[in-house]
Amino acid sequence: MKRIALTFAFVFVALPLAAQESASSSANSGAAAGDVRIQSLEDKVRTLTEQVELLRAELQSMREVRTPAPAADAKLLLASSHVEPGTVPAAPEPSAGGSAAQPVAVAPPMPAQVTQTQTFGGATSNAKLLNPDISMIGDFIGTAGRNTVSPGKTLELHESEVGMQAIIDPYARADVFISFGEEGVNVEEGYLTFTSLPAGLLMKVGKMRAEFGKVNTIHNHALSFIDRPLATNNLVGGEDGIDDAGISIQRFLPAPKDWFAQGTAQIFRGDSGDLFSSNRRQDVSVVGHLRAYRDLSESTNIDLGLSYSRGHNSAGIGSAFNPSNFITNLYGADATLRWKPLRRAIYNSLLFRTELFWSNRDQLSLVDTFQTQHAFGMYSSADYRVNRRWTVGGRFDRSGHATNANLTDTGFSGILTYWPSEFSQIRTQYRYGHLWDDPNQRYTNANELLFQFLFVMGAHGAHPF
Amino acid sequence: MFETRIFRQIGTFVVALALIFASCAPTVRADSKIQIMAATTDLAALAQEIGGDKVTAESVARGYQDPHFVEAKPSFLLKLRHADLLIVVGLELEIGWLPPLITQSTNPKIQVGAPGYFDASRFARILEMPTGAVTRAEGDVHPQGNPHYWLDPDNGLRVAKGIADKLSQMHPGDSAYFAQRYTEFEQKLKQADQQWMAQMKPYAGRKIVTYHRSWPNFADHFGLNVVGYVEPRPGIPPSPQHTVELIGQMRRDGVKIIVVEPYFDLKTPNAIARNTGGTVVVLMPSVGGEKEITDYFKLFDYDIAKLKQAFDSTH
Numbered sequence: 092m093k094r095i096a097l098t099f100a101f102v103f104v105a106l107p108l109a110a111q112e113s114a115s116s117s118a119n120s121g122a123a124a125g126d127v128r129i130q131s132l133e134d135k136v137r138t139l140t141e142q143v144e145l146l147r148a149e150l151q152s153m154r155e156v157r158t159p160a161p162a163a164d165a166k167l168l169l170a171s172s173h174v175e176p177g178t179v180p181a182a183p184e185p186s187a188g189g190s191a192a193q194p195v196a197v198a199p200p201m202p203a204q205v206t207q208t209q210t211f212g213g214a215t216s217n218a219k220l221l222n223p224d225i226s227m228i229g230d231f232i233g234t235a236g237r238n239t240v241s242p243g244k245t246l247e248l249h250e251s252e253v254g255m256q257a258i259i260d261p262y263a264r265a266d267v268f269i270s271f272g273e274e275g276v277n278v279e280e281g282y283l284t285f286t287s288l289p290a291g292l293l294m295k296v297g298k299m300r301a302e303f304g305k306v307n308t309i310h311n312h313a314l315s316f317i318d319r320p321l322a323t324n325n326l327v328g329g330e331d332g333i334d335d336a337g338i339s340i341q342r343f344l345p346a347p348k349d350w351f352a353q354g355t356a357q358i359f360r361g362d363s364g365d366l367f368s369s370n371r372r373q374d375v376s377v378v379g380h381l382r383a384y385r386d387l388s389e390s391t392n393i394d395l396g397l398s399y400s401r402g403h404n405s406a407g408i409g410s411a412f413n414p415s416n417f418i419t420n421l422y423g424a425d426a427t428l429r430w431k432p433l434r435r436a437i438y439n440s441l442l443f444r445t446e447l448f449w450s451n452r453d454q455l456s457l458v459d460t461f462q463t464q465h466a467f468g469m470y471s472s473a474d475y476r477v478n479r480r481w482t483v484g485g486r487f488d489r490s491g492h493a494t495n496a497n498l499t500d501t502g503f504s505g506i507l508t509y510w511p512s513e514f515s516q517i518r519t520q521y522r523y524g525h526l527w528d529d530p531n532q533r534y535t536n537a538n539e540l541l542f543q544f545l546f547v548m549g550a551h552g553a554h555p556f
Numbered sequence: 557m558f559e560t561r562i563f564r565q566i567g568t569f570v571v572a573l574a575l576i577f578a579s580c581a582p583t584v585r586a587d588s589k590i591q592i593m594a595a596t597t598d599l600a601a602l603a604q605e606i607g608g609d610k611v612t613a614e615s616v617a618r619g620y621q622d623p624h625f626v627e628a629k630p631s632f633l634l635k636l637r638h639a640d641l642l643i644v645v646g647l648e649l650e651i652g653w654l655p656p657l658i659t660q661s662t663n664p665k666i667q668v669g670a671p672g673y674f675d676a677s678r679f680a681r682i683l684e685m686p687t688g689a690v691t692r693a694e695g696d697v698h699p700q701g702n703p704h705y706w707l708d709p710d711n712g713l714r715v716a717k718g719i720a721d722k723l724s725q726m727h728p729g730d731s732a733y734f735a736q737r738y739t740e741f742e743q744k745l746k747q748a749d750q751q752w753m754a755q756m757k758p759y760a761g762r763k764i765v766t767y768h769r770s771w772p773n774f775a776d777h778f779g780l781n782v783v784g785y786v787e788p789r790p791g792i793p794p795s796p797q798h799t800v801e802l803i804g805q806m807r808r809d810g811v812k813i814i815v816v817e818p819y820f821d822l823k824t825p826n827a828i829a830r831n832t833g834g835t836v837v838v839l840m841p842s843v844g845g846e847k848e849i850t851d852y853f854k855l856f857d858y859d860i861a862k863l864k865q866a867f868d869s870t871h
Contacts, residue, residue: 258668258669261669264659284659286658286659286662286664286667287664287667287670288662288664291637291662292662293659293662341660341662343633343634343637343662351630351631351633351634353630382630384629384630385631386629386631389618392629394630431627433618433620433621433819434621434818434819435819435821436621436625436627436819437625437819438821479793479821480793512692512695512696512791512792513696513791514692551651551652551696552652553651553652553653553656554627554628554652554653556628556629556656
């Protein structure tokens with residue numbers, strides 16, 4: 092009550108005060124001056140009325156002369172309606188006692204901007220309204236050099252990813268990423284996120300990249316290299332990684348002071364590249380992930396993760412064995428150390444990341460006996476932002492083959508990235524590989540130079556973390 | 557037989573998860589204070605002014621940090637998940653980092669559009685709303701207007717009013733308290749503003765150059781004239797050609813002051829200063845930019861003292 096009363100009191104006192112404030116000084120100089128002013132005001136009103144009459148007459152004559160003039164007519168009206176609030180800025184409404192002509196007389200010449208400041212708050216971007224945030228990311232890759240094992244194309248628009256993101260209703264949002272590649276169209280991710288569940292649960296439903304380690308969750312364009320690590324290709328499902336239709340549940344876990352812990356449980360149909368393949372409806376795959384994070388200081392933090400995944404593979408299909416007996420178990424561990432000084436965040440940062448993968452794959456040996464291959468793979472990478480526009484990085488790779496743990500590919504890369512702005516990126520990567528050449532049954536060296544142009548249009552996406 | 561094994565495994569998995577989740581039932585907070593999280597320190601400071609001891613207000617970004625480039629660290633989620641009210645600057649200032657934090661916070665109260673989501677820009681007077689076609693040829697433009705609006709004390713007051721109304725709506729029992737705190741804040745701010753205006757009066761109409769377009773509201777309020785930017789376009793780092801042009805322009809117009817935000821590199825501004833006989837002034841765009849800037853008043857105290865000093869030293 093008191094507050095309302097106060098507000099009312101304020102409004103009633105302030106309005107006339109504001110209206111009179113500017114006039115009061117001149118009023119002091121005497122009634123004579125006031126008379127002169129009123130005289131001049133009357134003159135002004137008279138000339139304005141005359142002008143209005145003139146305009147009206149002109150309008151009338153235009154209407155009469157040219158019948159197909161409604162368009163011009165409408166324009167004129169629009170223009171005049173626009174001018175009015177500019178020349179006569181919304182002054183405090185003259186209260187009953189005040190002289191009505193006053194605001195016109197004392198209005199100082201206002202800059203054009205004033206018209207917009209009558210309302211508060213930002214403009215509504217009309218193009219958006221209820222449309223989703225739409226973005227398109229183009230990823231152009233060129234490759235030169237020698238690689239007989241996994242040769243990339245000389246030049247390709249590797250991927251054009253269209254992203255559509257929107258809030259669906261008060262309870263959920265949806266994110267859809269459609270990837271147009273050289274071989275066709277693919278829904279990379281498309282999921283609904285329920286943000287308002289009880290007990291702090293975050294549920295996602297749809298097709299999504301599984302929460303298995305770090306690199307598996309990152310889209311191609313957000314990686315700090317052009318390609319994916321050897322371990323991803325050999326053990327974790329190739330370029331798309333574990334990317335499947337399913338349901339995901341995530342929750343914060345209790346953690347010691349200053350630690351952040353999170354658990355994720357996901358269940359998928361069981362089809363992910365050459366990693367998992369589902370023969371029967373119950374051959375679902377599962378992914379579990381535990382994450383622990385801690386700020387070591389304002390600018391430094393560590394991020395640790397453990398992952399597990401299990402699903403059926405295609406090794407037994409067409410054999411004498413029951414295909415359902417062939418399982419792949421994947422284990423992963425990841426560690427990331429980030430450094431980014433807050434005062435110079437856009438100039439310098441450092442990121443170290445290591446991921447380890449263990450794959451236990453049931454399959455048939457050469458002599459058709461049941462066996463399990465235990466393969467190990469890892470990569471370690473470092474990125475350093477030298478200044479606002481340049482980043483240098485490196486990556487070491489080592490990975491066994493899921494189907495034959497005795498064969499180990501190794502490699503390293505040097506990466507240089509240039510950012511013309513936040514919305515484009517030019518990157519080059521030198522890649523060396525010591526790779527197993529299966530058709531020729533021997534190891535071979537690969538030396539390649541890759542380059543990449545990335546561009547983002549449309550909605551401003553979130554910065555990767 | 558194998559099916560049962562699978563089902564058993566999945567069953568075990570689900571039970572294990574259920575146990576994990578059950579072990580961390582949501583903790584009930586004993587204190588009845590309104591937990592406020594603000595995107596920036598300025599909004600947290602305003603919320604604290606109005607909320608007094610009935611609220612706790614914290615911010616995600618620090619005062620010396622570029623508010624466009626805050627990292628979406630998981631540690632922020634721990635604070636966001638318990639927040640009753642999230643105050644954002646809006647106008648897409650936080651678009652690179654806040655949306656994922658809001659989603660992952662799993663806090664229904666602060667989701668976009670929920671009662672606990674408070675967009676402060678809706679109460680402020682916004683400048684530099686682009687007209688005509690908006691493209692990124694202009695750099696990282698904010699299609700809904702310049703988001704650095706809190707640097708005008710009048711906007712601070714408007715936002716404070718909005719916060720006061722919101723807090724009263726959330727805790728009707730304390731509405732008189734919030735209204736009173738708002739009235740006190742209004743008086744105090746108006747008094748302070750008179751002093752600031754008086755201090756800045758001798759420099760009215762002075763031309764300055766700023767690094768980023770962070771200061772239109774500040775310049776508008778205190779009668780300064782921003783005639784150029786060190787950045788060729790918002791969010792685009794300085795280029796040699798633009799710098800040469802800027803130096804020429806500053807010489808022609810006799811501009812001596814280059815205002816820089818604390819999170820930008822001083823190399824180019826210093827070079828410009830050397831070539832024009834000007835001075836670089838690091839002004840704080842936010843509360844907490846320096847240790848002594850502990851509230852919204854000290855922010856203007858600091859910036860105005862710095863500016864005054866710079867204006868006096870160049871003449």
